[in-house]
Amino acid sequence: MDADPIAACVRGLMTEHTSWTGTAADLLRVSTTQTSSGAPLARNPRALAGHLRRAQTFLRALGIDVIFIREGRAGSRVIRIRASLENTVSTASNVTAVRGNGSDPAPDVQAPITAADDADGADAKPAFPFG
Numbered sequence: 001m002d003a004d005p006i007a008a009c010v011r012g013l014m015t016e017h018t019s020w021t022g023t024a025a026d027l028l029r030v031s032t033t034q035t036s037s038g039a040p041l042a043r044n045p046r047a048l049a050g051h052l053r054r055a056q057t058f059l060r061a062l063g064i065d066v067i068f069i070r071e072g073r074a075g076s077r078v079i080r081i082r083a084s085l086e087n088t089v090s091t092a093s094n095v096t097a098v099r100g101n102g103s104d105p106a107p108d109v110q111a112p113i114t115a116a117d118d119a120d121g122a123d124a125k126p127a128f129p130f131g
Contacts (some may be wrong), residue, residue, distance in 0.1 A: 005041050006031070007055040010081060014064050019082045024049040034108065049079065051130060 009031045013020060022030075024045035031041045033046070042048035049068070056066045067080040 004055055004058075006051045007059055009041060010052070010055070010059060010066070011062065014081060014083045017083075019080070021078060021080045023077060024052075024079060027052070037059060049077075052079070 004054050013030060020027075020030075027040060028040060028048050032039065042051060052066060053068065059066055063084055065080075065082045065084050068111075069078050069080065070076065071078045
């Protein structure tokens with residue numbers, strides 16, 4: 001995330017504001033003022049919007065929502081960026097399974113965490129059947 005200059009720029013922008021609305025060209029202009037070198041972060045607004053779409057998931061995990069919409073009668077492409085602290089994602093370090101019949105639960109059983117589980121949890125498989 002820190003190696004991505006556009007995502008870092010959006011993070012910096014959102015530390016100063018709670019929301020931002022504008023076009024990709026507006027964001028490109030803002031990004032040149034945000035960087036210390038003053039160089040643009042993308043070749044053109046279209047490239048910036050494409051890069052921002054790819055960074056959308058990572059920014060959402062940090063509590064920054066990026067929404068691409070069309071507004072007005074002409075269908076202008078608008079980017080809305082909003083800091084939303086309630087939507088931040090936290091990661092779990094341990095998975096605990098409790099077995100028992102409900103009246104006298106058995107001691108907690110720790111499920112081992114594999115490297116595949118650490119990535120995103122989508123491919124996580126329990127080491128033992130629950131039930």
